[in-house]
Amino acid sequence: MFFKNNKITASVYGLGKVGLPLVAAWLRAGAKVIGVDIHPDLVEKLNRGVVSYPEEREVEDTIIKAVEAGNFTATTDGVQASRDSDVKIIIVPTKVDMETKQVDLTALQDAAKKISLGLKRGDMVIVESTVPPLTTEKIVKPILEKGSGLKAEKDFGLAYSPERVMVGHALKDIEENYPKVVGGVGERSTLVACKLYENIAKKGVIAVSNSTVAETAKVFEGIYRDVNIALANELSRLCSALGIDFMEVRKAANSQPYCHLHLPGIGVGGLCIPVYPYFALKVASEKGVELSLTRTGRLINEKAPVTAVETALNALKEVSPSLEPKKCAILGLAFRGNVADTRLSPTYDIIDELKMHGFEVKVHDPLIREDPVLESKNTPLLNDLRAVVRDVSLIILSTDHLTYKKHGLKTIVSDAPRPVVFLDGRNLFVEEDVPPGVYYISISGRRVKNV
Numbered sequence: 001m002f003f004k005n006n007k008i009t010a011s012v013y014g015l016g017k018v019g020l021p022l023v024a025a026w027l028r029a030g031a032k033v034i035g036v037d038i039h040p041d042l043v044e045k046l047n048r049g050v051v052s053y054p055e056e057r058e059v060e061d062t063i064i065k066a067v068e069a070g071n072f073t074a075t076t077d078g079v080q081a082s083r084d085s086d087v088k089i090i091i092v093p094t095k096v097d098m099e100t101k102q103v104d105l106t107a108l109q110d111a112a113k114k115i116s117l118g119l120k121r122g123d124m125v126i127v128e129s130t131v132p133p134l135t136t137e138k139i140v141k142p143i144l145e146k147g148s149g150l151k152a153e154k155d156f157g158l159a160y161s162p163e164r165v166m167v168g169h170a171l172k173d174i175e176e177n178y179p180k181v182v183g184g185v186g187e188r189s190t191l192v193a194c195k196l197y198e199n200i201a202k203k204g205v206i207a208v209s210n211s212t213v214a215e216t217a218k219v220f221e222g223i224y225r226d227v228n229i230a231l232a233n234e235l236s237r238l239c240s241a242l243g244i245d246f247m248e249v250r251k252a253a254n255s256q257p258y259c260h261l262h263l264p265g266i267g268v269g270g271l272c273i274p275v276y277p278y279f280a281l282k283v284a285s286e287k288g289v290e291l292s293l294t295r296t297g298r299l300i301n302e303k304a305p306v307t308a309v310e311t312a313l314n315a316l317k318e319v320s321p322s323l324e325p326k327k328c329a330i331l332g333l334a335f336r337g338n339v340a341d342t343r344l345s346p347t348y349d350i351i352d353e354l355k356m357h358g359f360e361v362k363v364h365d366p367l368i369r370e371d372p373v374l375e376s377k378n379t380p381l382l383n384d385l386r387a388v389v390r391d392v393s394l395i396i397l398s399t400d401h402l403t404y405k406k407h408g409l410k411t412i413v414s415d416a417p418r419p420v421v422f423l424d425g426r427n428l429f430v431e432e433d434v435p436p437g438v439y440y441i442s443i444s445g446r447r448v449k450n451v
């Protein structure tokens, strides 16, 4: 381990959901770390040893100890951090405007510019944010070379290495769970980046030919999941029409080793899976390649919340032709279970669709206390599970929080009026859970009409 005893100083640009575990991983490998972020409040707190990463206590503990030991400092001065560090890692947000589908790399360009102004001979720059293929070569490299007057590969190293983590076990993902994919802009860059990551990733390093291969591998991981979820959603609808359960079909089909049917769901959220297909679609259109399957998968998944609401309203019509009362409780605001991250959550689309149909909507989430988007939609957010269902005719479970599974369907609906329609958007419950007075529909096509 050549950077034991703090011989290497790494700067990490972007101290968010991935940046903080990354800081912790480099610290645990023996590096000194400078954290860089544009938010002065966050930087000031970190320097006082106040670290908020509720999903992973180990991340918090590692950084707090490093602050005390003088091995971690945070700053908003990205240029000085670049001067003071040997390795610079970029893990800032990379986005897509969901209205226009335009890719937004401004944070990445900003971080690269600041790094360039402090870049020295012998330094190594590694991009870890997920990016459209060719970004390291065509966007980051020119910025670094222009600002520094140095040449990539000759004077400094430049590589791309994707982050493959899931918040909740991000530190373990970085250190233990997956090999690190690394591709440099040249052989020397790849070699140095591999040597560095061998100190961190216990599963080792997969060196690929260049940065574009590494970028594309990450984007394809996301597209694979998105398209397969879309396939599961589509086939679930067929199962529903056939009166059979997709989950049962899936279990049987997946017993053959070439079949890997994914899980259907009420929508795909977060800043990763819904975003990455647009990175590929951008470069594909620049290269004149049509990615019709990728595009269709995205369309199916973007429509999933609306499709689910249609299913729920049809069920409601069956039990109450006048659709009264037009009140719905949505269980779950986070885009996935057991996290408090609401970014691009399908719950927002469910709310909009229900409101278009004249529904009053309330949302419950056990982990989120306030949400500006819900406030802007005039939609109350409650933390009392029983109260939220008290006067509704429809309940839609949108997030597979463990709390819901623990409570069980009977307890969740115990204070709801009867009859009530329950749409299980995450397949959490089974037939035996359904109490009298409840019309239960799962996203996989199972129906239990106990009314």
Ligand SMILES: NC(=O)c1ccc[n+]([C@@H]2O[C@H](COP(=O)([O-])OP(=O)(O)OC[C@H]3O[C@@H](n4cnc5c(N)ncnc54)[C@H](O)[C@@H]3O)[C@@H](O)[C@H]2O)c1
Pocket (backbone or CB within 6 Å): 013, 014, 015, 016, 017, 018, 019, 036, 037, 038, 039, 078, 091, 092, 093, 094, 106, 107, 108, 110, 111, 128, 129, 130, 131, 163, 164, 165, 166, 167, 271, 272
């Ligand atoms: N969250 C995940 O589970 C996950 C998993 C794999 C990969 N990724 C990728 O990692 C990247 C970062 O995602 P995240 O979830 O950590 O984002 P995040 O929004 O949680 O954190 C990003 C941080 O970067 C800071 N920042 C913004 N602009 C900056 C700039 N110019 N200079 C320095 N700091 C800046 C923000 O203030 C914020 O603290 C994205 O490309 C994302 O696609 C995320």
